[in-house]
Amino acid sequence: MYRYDEFDAAFVRDRVAQFSAQVQRRLAGALTEDEFKPLRLQNGVYLQLHAYMLRIAIPYGTLSARQLRQLALIGERFDRSYGHFTTRQNLQFNWIQLKDVPEILALLADVEMHAIQTSGNCIRNVTADQFAGVAADEIEDPRPVAELIRQWSTAHPEFSFLPRKFKIAVTGAAEDRAAVSVHDIGLRIVRHPETGETGYAVLVGGGLGRTPMVGKWVRDFLPKPHLLAYLEALMRVYNAEGRRDNKYKARVKILVHEIGIEAFRDRVEAEFAQLDPLRIQADAAEVGRIERYFAPPAYAELQDNPPALRRARAANPEFDRWVAQNGFPHKVPGYQAVTLSLKGIGEAPGDITSAGMRLVAELADRHSFGEIRVTHAQNLVLPNVRQDELFDLWHALAAGGLATANAGLITDIIACPGLDYCALATARSIPIAQALATRFAAPDRQQEIGPLAIKISGCINACGHHHVGHIGILGLEKRGEESYQITLGGDAGNASAIGEILGPGLGADEVPDAIERLLAVYLDHRQPGELFVDSVRRLGIQPFKAAFNAELRHDAA
Amino acid sequence: MSTAKLQPLPAILIANDLLTGDTVFFTGDGWTRHPGEALLAGDEAASIRLEAAGQEAMQLNRVVDAYLVDVVLSEGGIPVPRHFRERFRLLGPTIRPDLGKQAEFPGLAAQAGRTR
Amino acid sequence: MTLLDRHGFRPDPFRRLPAAEIAGHPAVIVPLADVQAGLLVRALGQRIGIDIANTLPAEDATAFANQVDLIAIAFPGFADGRGFTLARRLRRAGFRGILRAVGPLIPDQFAYAMACGFDEVELPDAVATRQGEAAWLADLAIYSTSYQRDYARGQNILEARREARTGGAT
Ligand code: HEM
Numbered sequence: 042m043y044r045y046d047e048f049d050a051a052f053v054r055d056r057v058a059q060f061s062a063q064v065q066r067r068l069a070g071a072l073t074e075d076e077f078k079p080l081r082l083q084n085g086v087y088l089q090l091h092a093y094m095l096r097i098a099i100p101y102g103t104l105s106a107r108q109l110r111q112l113a114l115i116g117e118r119f120d121r122s123y124g125h126f127t128t129r130q131n132l133q134f135n136w137i138q139l140k141d142v143p144e145i146l147a148l149l150a151d152v153e154m155h156a157i158q159t160s161g162n163c164i165r166n167v168t169a170d171q172f173a174g175v176a177a178d179e180i181e182d183p184r185p186v187a188e189l190i191r192q193w194s195t196a197h198p199e200f201s202f203l204p205r206k207f208k209i210a211v212t213g214a215a216e217d218r219a220a221v222s223v224h225d226i227g228l229r230i231v232r233h234p235e236t237g238e239t240g241y242a243v244l245v246g247g248g249l250g251r252t253p254m255v256g257k258w259v260r261d262f263l264p265k266p267h268l269l270a271y272l273e274a275l276m277r278v279y280n281a282e283g284r285r286d287n288k289y290k291a292r293v294k295i296l297v298h299e300i301g302i303e304a305f306r307d308r309v310e311a312e313f314a315q316l317d318p319l320r321i322q323a324d325a326a327e328v329g330r331i332e333r334y335f336a337p338p339a340y341a342e343l344q345d346n347p348p349a350l351r352r353a354r355a356a357n358p359e360f361d362r363w364v365a366q367n368g369f370p371h372k373v374p375g376y377q378a379v380t381l382s383l384k385g386i387g388e389a390p391g392d393i394t395s396a397g398m399r400l401v402a403e404l405a406d407r408h409s410f411g412e413i414r415v416t417h418a419q420n421l422v423l424p425n426v427r428q429d430e431l432f433d434l435w436h437a438l439a440a441g442g443l444a445t446a447n448a449g450l451i452t453d454i455i456a457c458p459g460l461d462y463c464a465l466a467t468a469r470s471i472p473i474a475q476a477l478a479t480r481f482a483a484p485d486r487q488q489e490i491g492p493l494a495i496k497i498s499g500c501i502n503a504c505g506h507h508h509v510g511h512i513g514i515l516g517l518e519k520r521g522e523e524s525y526q527i528t529l530g531g532d533a534g535n536a537s538a539i540g541e542i543l544g545p546g547l548g549a550d551e552v553p554d555a556i557e558r559l560l561a562v563y564l565d566h567r568q569p570g571e572l573f574v575d576s577v578r579r580l581g582i583q584p585f586k587a588a589f590n591a592e593l594r595h596d597a598a
Numbered sequence: 599m600s601t602a603k604l605q606p607l608p609a610i611l612i613a614n615d616l617l618t619g620d621t622v623f624f625t626g627d628g629w630t631r632h633p634g635e636a637l638l639a640g641d642e643a644a645s646i647r648l649e650a651a652g653q654e655a656m657q658l659n660r661v662v663d664a665y666l667v668d669v670v671l672s673e674g675g676i677p678v679p680r681h682f683r684e685r686f687r688l689l690g691p692t693i694r695p696d697l698g699k700q701a702e703f704p705g706l707a708a709q710a711g712r713t714r
Numbered sequence: 715m716t717l718l719d720r721h722g723f724r725p726d727p728f729r730r731l732p733a734a735e736i737a738g739h740p741a742v743i744v745p746l747a748d749v750q751a752g753l754l755v756r757a758l759g760q761r762i763g764i765d766i767a768n769t770l771p772a773e774d775a776t777a778f779a780n781q782v783d784l785i786a787i788a789f790p791g792f793a794d795g796r797g798f799t800l801a802r803r804l805r806r807a808g809f810r811g812i813l814r815a816v817g818p819l820i821p822d823q824f825a826y827a828m829a830c831g832f833d834e835v836e837l838p839d840a841v842a843t844r845q846g847e848a849a850w851l852a853d854l855a856i857y858s859t860s861y862q863r864d865y866a867r868g869q870n871i872l873e874a875r876r877e878a879r880t881g882g883a884t
């Protein structure tokens with residue numbers, strides 16, 4: 042994975058010094074709260090309900106064991122010995138004191154990490170496929186370009202005071218596991234149909250929040266050396282023309298929507314035509330320098346599905362289930378990527394204790410070349426596990442409560458912090474996730490239902506991606522109570538779609554039964570092998586709507 | 599431009615400490631972390647005074663985001679916000695009874711008559 | 715208002731006047747609407763600048779950019795970053811005069827403003843007093859390096875890496 046050179050190291054040190062000075066100026070009154078706020082946000086510091094929150098970037102979701110140990114230490118020294126992984130491959134600490142932040146940032150810098158641009162109206166942490174570099178369906182590893190963009194977007198002089206936040210995601214695989222279509226810019230690494238050269242297909246204007254939109258194609262094929270100049274052109278058009286009169290209309294998706302994708306494309310191309318890509322792009326030697334950091338580790342020559350694995354699976358049904366459910370095919374024979382679920386039944390989705398972090402770090406060192414990935418589904422991945430070591434790994438994980446075999450199943454629920462922590466929330470989300478996971482905990486039941494993504498947000502900002510959940514749950518306030526709106530048919534993958542609202546909002550205690558009713562329709566009507574979301578697509582929303590509304594105790598008018 | 603006349607009463611003044619981020623309550627001459635020590639404004643004049651104290655503390659860079667919250671005094675003597683958001687804020691995360699003020703001040707949750 | 719450049723606070727040689735009143739003043743800033751009139755009556759050696767909104771299309775400003783000595787771009791609030799892009803576009807169009815940012819910027823934007831092509835910042839006095847001169851100069855010093863190529867900024871990391879590569883043992 043990428044390692045800082047002397048320049049990167051000096052840069053994050055400078056940034057820590059700068060933020061320390063900013064805190065001092067705030068305390069002395071030289072900066073007002075209004076002036077300080079964007080500065081603290083651009084260093085990942087939010088104010089939540091009970092304390093400050095610090096959001097730490099895990100660029101494109103790649104983390105080393107050493108880094109994870111440092112996060113565990115920070116959790117113990119400055120927080121309550123746990124952290125929360127988010128849908129944007131960040132880690133959040135919920136109980137931070139502002140006075141400690143400079144010291145924490147210095148500890149992060151020690152392990153080549155930072156919290157830069159994890160919030161604020163700037164280009165945010167670049168996200169990527171969690172299986173980057175190991176997935177069998179990959180054209181090219183997206184991490185080198187994600188790192189290039191990370192550097193280019195860091196402390197950008199022109200684009201640090203944008204109309205609104207700006208999120209970029211990259212994938213290099215056939216299957217989109219990075220939700221690129223709901224980002225401000227989504228990049229897909231593609232092969233040119235004629236020349237076979239790799240470049241980027243560029244989506245723009247996706248996003249969730251108050252006005253969910255799926256991104257639109259703005260460029261089918263962008264040659265690699267043009268990337269940074271093209272991004273600069275696009276950002277410049279957005280910075281100049283994005284709306285600033287209303288923060289709910291300030292994302293680039295609204296600009297694209299209002300002027301139309303053709304006009305937007307024309308403006309970007311006109312700006313791009315005035316730039317010299319070679320003056321902006323990193324030169325080939327620099328690109329090569331970055332790429333070399335992502336060279337594959339020293340894999341052994343192994344055979345797939347070795348006897349040891351087969352025997353262990355046959356002898357141990359629980360292990361077998363875990364491998365089947367949480368394993369992901371690796372491009373190298375004899376290896377496997379595995380998901381470590383942070384969705385233990387009854388736990389807060391995405392939360393992990395400092396002790397858990399240490400265990401994962403230890404196991405990554407032992408079984409995965411010291412590397413860990415963070416997924417946008419709020420789980421962790423060990424990307425490089427030998428298949429003949431899976432059984433040992435599983436044992437160790439199970440002892441630490443991290444071997445829940447539910448990746449991609451109904452209890453693998455995405456939930457934002459909601460009103461238990463978040464100052465913007467209108468309702469709680471974690472307790473809903475806990476109630477649902479508990480209701481559907483039985484492993485056989487989960488298997489029977491099959492892959493299903495439930496996503497929960499505690500307000501319209503949609504941090505829990507509810508719009509693109511196969512079942513989405515949005516917490517709102519209705520007549521002084523928490524109320525939950527259910528949507529159906531969303532999808533974050535290749536067939537990205539925004540879910541439709543099923544009916545009136547529900548009380549928290551009504552949610553599990555309502556989900557049961559939706560599942561009953563699916564189980565009754567599915568064709569052999571058909572997934573929940575595919576049944577919804579085939580059957581349409583009506584039968585689900587009817588079942589959903591059948592037993593509501595409120596007037597469903 | 600006071601909005602105090604619309605403020606339902608009684609009310610307390612709630613804010614976050616600038617330096618620590620802790621949720622704090624105004625006592626009349628300072629800030630406390632214990633909601634039981636919050637000064638209760640029972641009439642309009644008192645709530646205007648509270649609001650002014652919040653403005654001043656923000657000017658002095660002592661707290662951020664100070665505003666009035668309407669409450670009901672519980673049998674245990676704790677001013678309990680009428681809105682669930684502020685109730686959660688007063689006690690701590692509902693999913694982690696081991697964290698926040700509910701854990702730090704034994705008996706607080708019971709005194710506040712926590713119902714959820 | 716307080717004027718500031720990379721050396722610190724300094725007196726403003728320019729005065730804001732309508733075109734009809736500029737006679738006898740060595741350096742003036744006129745409203746955009748007055749620019750033609752101002753240029754017509756400009757005396758030999760008299761410096762003329764204009765005030766523009768940050769929403770003015772760059773093409774409209776470049777029309778007379780080569781005839782004026784200073785362009786002052788308004789920042790209605792510090793968080794409104796349009797001025798950075800406009801400055802970049804004016805520099806790209808070849809404007810070589812003084813570029814001034816006008817409004818309640820914060821010191822933490824000073825290095826960014828300079829990198830985008832500004833030469834100076836004109837601040838409301840109350841803001842200048844509260845923030846202090848030292849914070850502005852500190853911002854210029856704090857980053858020894860930057861990642862973006864093609865911006866007017868101190869040491870560029872990509873160029874430095876290139877030098878290290880070619881200068882070191884090959
Ligand atoms: C707890 C403090 C948090 C605050 C104050 C916060 C704030 C916000 C706001 C205001 C938006 C809407 C922005 C817009 O559409 O313009 C948003 C969107 C979002 N946030 Fe958060 N958030 C928080 C935590 C999280 C967490 C924990 C996650 C991940 C689980 C997250 C991931 C996202 C995502 C993915 C979106 C949707 C982005 C989009 O529209 O493209 N945020 N957040």
Ligand code: SF4
Nearest residue numbers: 457463466499500504
């Ligand atoms: S969706 Fe709303 S409640 Fe949830 S984290 Fe985002 S802002 Fe907070």
